[in-house]
Amino acid sequence: MVKKQQQEEKIVENNKGRFKKRYSLLTVVIVGLLTLLIGSGTVFFIMDQRLTAAQRTNKSMAKIEAVYSTLYNNYYRHVSRQKLENGALSGMVNALGDPFSEYMSKSETQSLNDTISSSFTGIGAEVRKNGDKIQIVSPIDGTPAAKAGLKANDVIEKINGKSMNGVSLSKAVSYIRGKKGTKVTLTIKRNSETFTKTLVRDTIPVKTVTGKLDKEHPTVGYLRVSTFSEKTAAEFKSEIKQLRKQGAKSFVIDMRDNPGGLMDQALAMSSMFLKDGKTIMQVQSRDQAPQVFKAGKKYDDGFKVNEKSVVLINGGSASAAEIFSGALKQSANIKLIGTKSYGKGTVQNTVPFNDKTELKVTIAKWLTPDGSWIHHKGLQPTVKKDFPSYAYQTAIDTTKTYQQGDVSAQVKKIQVLLNALDYGQIKANGYFDATTQGSLKKFQSDNKLQTTGKADKATIEKLEEKTATKIAASDDAYQTAVQEVK
Incomplete structure (x- = not known):
C-alpha cells in the first residue's frame, strides 16, 4: 500500500506543469469545505473514541486510588506503600488467570535473568x-x-x-x-x-547442550538440550561440529524435561534442520493475522544439519522445546519419540521498570507450522515409547522406618522397587511380610548397608538410587531413537 502510494505521488509530481486545468473559485471553496467537513468528522470520531477510552481509564484509576488511599490511611495497622503497590500490580496481572503472566519483584526478575543467562x-x-x-x-x-x-x-x-x-x-x-x-x-x-x-x-550447569557418541553405535551422535538460554544455539552448533569430527553420521536430540526459554534460540536451532523457506512457527498477536517465521540464513547463518535425526520428547518438554520439536516434525518430517509434551503455546515478553522489577506478560500465542495451537494439548509423538511404569512411582517418605507387619502405600512402593531390581518376586500389596523382609535383607547386604530387614532412610535412598540407574539403562525411547537413525 505504501509503495503504491509513493508511485502515485511520483506520477502526480511528474505530471505537474503538463496539465494546467483551471478551476473556478466557487469549485475550490466547495471542495475545500467538503474536505474540511469530511476530515473534521473523521478526526472527531477518532478523538471521541480516544476520549471515551480515557474517561473509562480515569474512572478505573480513580477507584483504584480510592482503595489504595483508604487502605494506607485507615487500615487498623500500618501497611507500607510498597506492599500495597505490589499487591495492586500483582492483582491486576493475576486477574488474567494466566500462570505465565506475572509482575516480578527484584528477586524474581534476577532469577529470570539468571535462568536466561544460565548461571x-x-x-x-x-x-x-x-x-x-x-x-x-x-x-x-x-x-x-x-x-x-x-x-x-x-x-x-x-x-x-x-x-x-x-x-x-x-x-x-x-x-x-x-x-x-x-x-x-x-x-x-x-x-x-x-x-x-x-x-x-x-x-x-552453565552449559545447556551436551553431546556424546552412542557407545554401541559410534556413528550416532546424542545431544541433550536442557534449556534455551542466550548461548544455546551456539552451543548446539558447536556440539554438532564436534560430533561430526568424531564420526557421527546421524543424531538423536533429547528435548525431554526441557522447560523452554528464549524463542530466538528455538528459531535458530529449528532453522538448522529445515530447508530455507520452510515454516518454523507462527506467532499470532491479539486481533492480528499470524506472523510466519521461515527457515533461512537469517536464523542459522547457513549452517544446516542434513543427517538423519530424531527428537525425544516427554511431559516436561515445554515452550521453546515444543517450538523446535513441532517445527522438525511438521516441516522436516523428523520423528518425535517418547510421550506427549507439556503443551505451552503462548509467548511472553518482559517490560522492565526503573526499580529493577519487571512485568512478564503473554503477548501472543504461537502456532506450529500447520497452524495448530498446542496449548494445554501438547505435541503427540510419532512413536510412543516410555520408561517402565516404576519410573513414575512417587518417592518414598523417608521420615519413617518400615518393618515387618507394617501395611501402607509406602511399603507397596518399596516392594515395587525391590521387584524392579530383581530381588525376588514380591507381591506388591503394601503388606510388609517375611518375603519382603528377606528381599530387603539381601538388598542391604549387597549394598553394604546394615542388614536389619527394616527400610530406614539409608536403605530407601539406596533403593531409589539403584532404581534410577536402572531406569537410565532402560530408556526405551532412546534405544528406539538409536535404532531409527543408526
Missing part, C-alpha cells in the same frame, strides 16, 4: 505460580531436582516445613536458593500423593 545456584527446577500453589514446570537435566526425581507439574507444598500456599513466587525462590552444599527439604504433592525430598543445593 545460578539452586536445585535446578523452573517453577511458576499456579493460583496459590508453587508448581514445577520442569527440572533441568543433571541438577539436584532431576536427580531427586522431581517432575513437571509437581506442587511444592512446603519448603523446610514452611507452607507455600499463597506465598509469592519470589519468596518461594528465596527459600529454595542458598549457598552451594547446603540442604533444602521440599514437601512435594504429585497427583494424590505427598512426599518429602531433601536436596543439596548446587551450581546449575
Whole structure:
C-alpha cells in the first residue's frame, strides 16, 4: 500500500506543469469545505473514541486510588506503600488467570535473568505460580531436582516445613536458593500423593547442550538440550561440529524435561534442520493475522544439519522445546519419540521498570507450522515409547522406618522397587511380610548397608538410587531413537 502510494505521488509530481486545468473559485471553496467537513468528522470520531477510552481509564484509576488511599490511611495497622503497590500490580496481572503472566519483584526478575543467562545456584527446577500453589514446570537435566526425581507439574507444598500456599513466587525462590552444599527439604504433592525430598543445593550447569557418541553405535551422535538460554544455539552448533569430527553420521536430540526459554534460540536451532523457506512457527498477536517465521540464513547463518535425526520428547518438554520439536516434525518430517509434551503455546515478553522489577506478560500465542495451537494439548509423538511404569512411582517418605507387619502405600512402593531390581518376586500389596523382609535383607547386604530387614532412610535412598540407574539403562525411547537413525 505504501509503495503504491509513493508511485502515485511520483506520477502526480511528474505530471505537474503538463496539465494546467483551471478551476473556478466557487469549485475550490466547495471542495475545500467538503474536505474540511469530511476530515473534521473523521478526526472527531477518532478523538471521541480516544476520549471515551480515557474517561473509562480515569474512572478505573480513580477507584483504584480510592482503595489504595483508604487502605494506607485507615487500615487498623500500618501497611507500607510498597506492599500495597505490589499487591495492586500483582492483582491486576493475576486477574488474567494466566500462570505465565506475572509482575516480578527484584528477586524474581534476577532469577529470570539468571535462568536466561544460565548461571545460578539452586536445585535446578523452573517453577511458576499456579493460583496459590508453587508448581514445577520442569527440572533441568543433571541438577539436584532431576536427580531427586522431581517432575513437571509437581506442587511444592512446603519448603523446610514452611507452607507455600499463597506465598509469592519470589519468596518461594528465596527459600529454595542458598549457598552451594547446603540442604533444602521440599514437601512435594504429585497427583494424590505427598512426599518429602531433601536436596543439596548446587551450581546449575552453565552449559545447556551436551553431546556424546552412542557407545554401541559410534556413528550416532546424542545431544541433550536442557534449556534455551542466550548461548544455546551456539552451543548446539558447536556440539554438532564436534560430533561430526568424531564420526557421527546421524543424531538423536533429547528435548525431554526441557522447560523452554528464549524463542530466538528455538528459531535458530529449528532453522538448522529445515530447508530455507520452510515454516518454523507462527506467532499470532491479539486481533492480528499470524506472523510466519521461515527457515533461512537469517536464523542459522547457513549452517544446516542434513543427517538423519530424531527428537525425544516427554511431559516436561515445554515452550521453546515444543517450538523446535513441532517445527522438525511438521516441516522436516523428523520423528518425535517418547510421550506427549507439556503443551505451552503462548509467548511472553518482559517490560522492565526503573526499580529493577519487571512485568512478564503473554503477548501472543504461537502456532506450529500447520497452524495448530498446542496449548494445554501438547505435541503427540510419532512413536510412543516410555520408561517402565516404576519410573513414575512417587518417592518414598523417608521420615519413617518400615518393618515387618507394617501395611501402607509406602511399603507397596518399596516392594515395587525391590521387584524392579530383581530381588525376588514380591507381591506388591503394601503388606510388609517375611518375603519382603528377606528381599530387603539381601538388598542391604549387597549394598553394604546394615542388614536389619527394616527400610530406614539409608536403605530407601539406596533403593531409589539403584532404581534410577536402572531406569537410565532402560530408556526405551532412546534405544528406539538409536535404532531409527543408526
